[in-house]
Amino acid sequence: MLSYLSFWLRRLEQHPLPNIDLKLDRMVHFLDVMGAPHRNIPPAIHIAGTNGKGSTTAFLYAMLGALGLKVHRYTSPHLVRFNERIVLAGEQATDMQLVQGLEQMDGALRDCPLTYFESTTALAFHLFAQYAADVTLLEVGMGGRLDATNVLEKPLCTVITPVSYDHQEFLGTTLYEIAGEKAAIMKPHTPCVVGAQHADAAQHIEEQARRCEGVRLHRLGHEWDYRATSSGGIYYESATMSREFPPPALLGAHQMHNASLALAVMDVLSTTTHPAWCNYAAWDAGMSSASWAARLQRLDATAVHSLYGVDVPVYLDGGHNPDSAMQIAKWITQQGIRPHLILGMHRDKDVKQVLEILAPHCAHIATLTIPDDPKAYDANALAEYARHYHNSVRSCARLNEAMEASKMTESQNSPILIYGSLYLAGYVLGSIDFSTATCCK
Structure with a gap:
């Protein structure tokens, strides 16, 4: 079945459209042909932003699951893996x-070609409508306004994580x-x-809220706030609650923010439309158990030693812009x-x-x-x-060579940090x- 799935995924990659072609009309038409599955999915939380989308989603997923x-x-x-x-x-x-979903979409895709991301998003909507669940977490791919996920009409809540510079050729050259x-x-x-x-x-963001009828913003520093506690936990407060939560499972001060943002979502929904979600013990459990690969993830020491002969901690982070570099x-x-x-x-x-941000903090750089x-x-x-910012730089042809360079x-x-994409x-x-990688607390 894996080879058959690969066949279908290659079909998606061979679409006749540009890889990125931000429009919604194709997506709306395709979904209408498919019976509008996006209107029949479980209630959804829609998450946009530049940094922290995945981690915020991970905390929400863990807390909702703990409920x-x-x-x-x-x-x-x-x-x-695509899965x-x-x-x-x-x-x-x-x-x-996945194969069954793609087979069911095949005829419509032939008549209404989509980009790769549009196709994968349509597949998600199609499957979400077929399988029962209580809630849906939907992460924007790029931007928001013309992103394929923005066919969603009536979400439970929308979320905007920190906005930074990324994809300027498509989204604009200023933060505004x-x-x-x-x-x-x-x-x-x-x-x-x-x-x-x-x-x-x-x-x-505030201007958009004023233009969109009935939107109520819940902003960090205004309607809610948080601070780190001496024990490494989070003290969260809003008009409806003030409480200390345990340390987030994901590493880094920026994960304090992402976890608190997820708490704010739970706070808003549990005090309005979903009072049954107000279960602090479940929120604690989710906070402590959330996992998300490639976010300051400490790799399995046995696997790293076996493959690369490295005996120091190895951390992996998929960040790729200045704001994420600042957090690292x-x-x-x-x-x-000094990794x-x-x-x-x-x-x-x-x-x-x-x-410029990372080099001063590092002992050596291997590209x-x-x-x-x-x-x-x-x-x-x-x-x-890199040589403009550091005097110990080596260009490497393979990952094992880069690992080996750290030992020379x-x-x-010093630990190793793999970063950039x-x-x-x-x-x-x-x-x-993938199964041997562990997300370290």
Whole structure:
């Protein structure tokens, strides 16, 4: 069945449209042909933003699951297997479920071609409508206004995580413009929970809320707030509750924010439309158990030693923009370490600013071309950039060479940080077997 699924996925990749073609008319028409499955999915929470979408979704997923609810989830991109994108009632979609869904969509796809992301989103809607669940978590792919997920008409709640510079060629060159694209997921008479924002982004989000009838914003620093406690937990407060929660399962101060944003969503919904969700013990359990691959994820030591002969901690993060680099730099400082950085990035990312932020915190930098990725920076070109910011840089042809390079420096006992792209993260996880990677607390 795996080979048959691969056949269908290759079919999706061979569509005649550009990989990114932001429009909604194709998607709306296709879904209408398919019987409008997006109107028949379980109640949905729609999540947009630049940084923290996946982690916020992970915390929500864990808390909702701890309540005993069956949760559908759609996220992108996948790291190792396509099945990661679509979770049906708490379980990754099986190859059989995916193949059956694609077979059922095949005729409509021939008549109404979609982009790859549109096709995967349509598949998610199609399967979500077929399988019973209590709630749906729907992550925006890019932007929001013209994203394929924005056919959703009546979500329970919309969420906007921190907005930063990314995909400027499609979303605009200023934070004000980018935030406007993301804020366009707001729907009339639907609450919108907003995380930390730069001033320009916050301005456009508030303007969009005023234009969208009946939207009530729940903004960090206004309607809700949080702070870290001395025990590493989160003290969350709003007009409806004040309470300390346990330390988040995901590493980094930025995960305090993402976990608190998820708490704000639970707070809003449990005090309005879903009072049965107000179960702090379940929220505690979700906070402590959430997992999300490639977000400061500590890789399995046995697997790393077996493959690469490395005996130091190895952390993996799929961040790829200056804001995420800033959060990683804060974590490095808090840990009191100087890691070996293995860096692989896409050519459309702000490599110079990422290096300017991270390089001073690192003992050594090894650059790597992300394998089998036509968008990737060449390792040699990446190394040339890196040498402007660090005096110990090596260009590597393979991951094992980059790992080996860390053992040839004076700081050979320092941990290793692999950073720069979710596609690099997927390659790393695939190389060590996704099932053996562990998300470290």
